[in-house]
Amino acid sequence: MSNHDQQPPWGSKKKPQTPEEMVAQIIKKLQDFFSDHKKPPGGGDDGDKPQKSFNPFSGIGKILAVVLVILVFQGVMSSIYKITPGEVGVILRLGKYNKTTEPGLHLKIPYFDKLFKVDVESIRKEEFGFRQTSPGQRSSFARGEYEHESLMLTADKNVINVAWIVQYRVNNPGNFLFMVKDVRQAIRDLSEATTRRIVGNMDFDYVLSNRDLLAMSVKNELQAQLNNIRAGVGIGTVQFQDINPPEPVKPAFNEVNEADQDMKRLVNQAEEQYNKVIPKARGQAKQIIEESYGYAAKRVNNAKGETGRFLDILAEYANAPDVTRKRMYLETMQEIIPTVRSVYVLDKNQQTPIPLLNLSGDKGLDFSTPQNDNQQRTK
Incomplete structure (x- = not known):
């Protein structure tokens, strides 16, 4: 059997697509149900049927029923609410704060709960x-x-x-x-x-x-x-x-500001020069002070060394005076003679010194002619 054969003989009705259409259809059905002017089946004569008595409350009851259905439908529809992202819902129940709901679908008690949506993300x-x-x-x-x-x-x-x-x-x-x-x-x-x-x-x-x-x-x-x-x-x-x-005093303020900028520029230049000269002078002063410390240490160490050397020589001199004296003489001559350029022989009877030997190494040995053979001595 095909789908067409399974349909009811009176055909299929179009279902409402929106809540408004659904409400209109329910109201129409209620009106048809409570209507006093229904046609008799078969088109018979109304004169054969007994007349119904008039009831003034029957119309009010129908209206109340319709209103009740509408209220129930509205309550069901209003019990579901949606909170979009970035918002929260604040629920008041009978005028008192009840809860705060996050984004999403939620339920509330109709006619008792009141919803307030608050944007909490927007700045x-x-x-x-x-x-x-x-x-x-x-x-x-x-x-x-x-x-x-x-x-x-x-x-x-x-x-x-x-x-x-x-x-x-x-x-x-x-x-x-x-x-x-x-x-x-x-x-x-x-x-x-x-x-x-x-x-x-x-x-x-x-x-x-x-x-x-x-x-x-x-x-x-x-x-x-x-x-x-x-x-x-x-x-x-x-x-x-x-x-x-303010606008009226801006020109004077700009002049003062320019003067202040010039002052800051001069101060910065002075600080720059200060940073160049003062650290250098401080470094030189510190260098001089450190050199003085080094010089003082050097002099003290040299003095201590000379003192120790003198004491050592004194101790040797006390043990062997002749040997120490001769050794000191020879060491002194060893240091002096390489620096001598001329040798003079001095006599107590000679008024002027007579050059005896040229040790400069330029012309070899140069002996002077003695004025008095008895007075010439070689040392």
């Missing part, structure tokens, strides 16, 4: 002193109408223009939803108050040259205040975009 941003009008590689910003947020007074009574960004993320969905009515406005108010107080305790030049330290201080204090009010957010970054003097 939210608040801008102060400017607004980004067209994001992208060539972003444009609007500043003029937001100067009331950026103008601040420093500790040295100067006015400064500060623009910054606060980035944050939800870290406690329950507190984010129910503890603070407007978390965004709370972050703006607390961030502006914290930044003004910190900048107000710093000098103008310090704020200009220490924006990283300023951003860290604002981030820590802002996070502490948000934790105190249980806002349910965590500060990711506090970044100062622009720190400048």
Whole structure:
């Protein structure tokens, strides 16, 4: 038997494809079931049948039944919910916090549980002193109408223009939803108050040259205040975009800044010269000191050596005076004679010395002619 033969004689009905079509079909069936105007089978005459009495509550019952079916259907459909990645679901049961659900399909009790979806992955941003009008590689910003947020007074009574960004993320969905009515406005108010107080305790030049330290201080204090009010957010970054003097005083400020740069340049040049000369002078002084230590050690060691040699000679002299005296004489002559160029013979009766022997080695021996043979002696 084919599939066509197995179908019912009245044919197959098209099934509804969507929940709306399903609800419409159920309502239609209920209307047909509770209808008072059903046609009699076979097309007989209505006059042969007894007339039904009118019941005013029969229509209300039908309406209540239809409403009940719709409520049940809606309850079944609303009991299933989906949490997308990056979100969490916060369930309130009869107005009281019940649980927090992670991404995926979940069930809840219809008409008793209320669902709030919170994005916990996206980074939210608040801008102060400017607004980004067209994001992208060539972003444009609007500043003029937001100067009331950026103008601040420093500790040295100067006015400064500060623009910054606060980035944050939800870290406690329950507190984010129910503890603070407007978390965004709370972050703006607390961030502006914290930044003004910190900048107000710093000098103008310090704020200009220490924006990283300023951003860290604002981030820590802002996070502490948000934790105190249980806002349910965590500060990711506090970044100062622009720190400048106001427009009317910018030319004077630029002149002062140029003078400050010149001063720093001169200071750097002086330090460079200092680093060239002073270490060299210190090295030379240390070298002289070390050489003096070496010279002192050398003189002391030489003196000690001479003293020891003298004492040794003295001891030998005490044992053998004649031998020691002759040996000392010969050693002295051995050192002196190689350096002698001329030999003179001196006589007590001679008024001038007479050269006797030329030992220079240039012309050999050169004996002088004696004036008096009796006076000439050779030594």
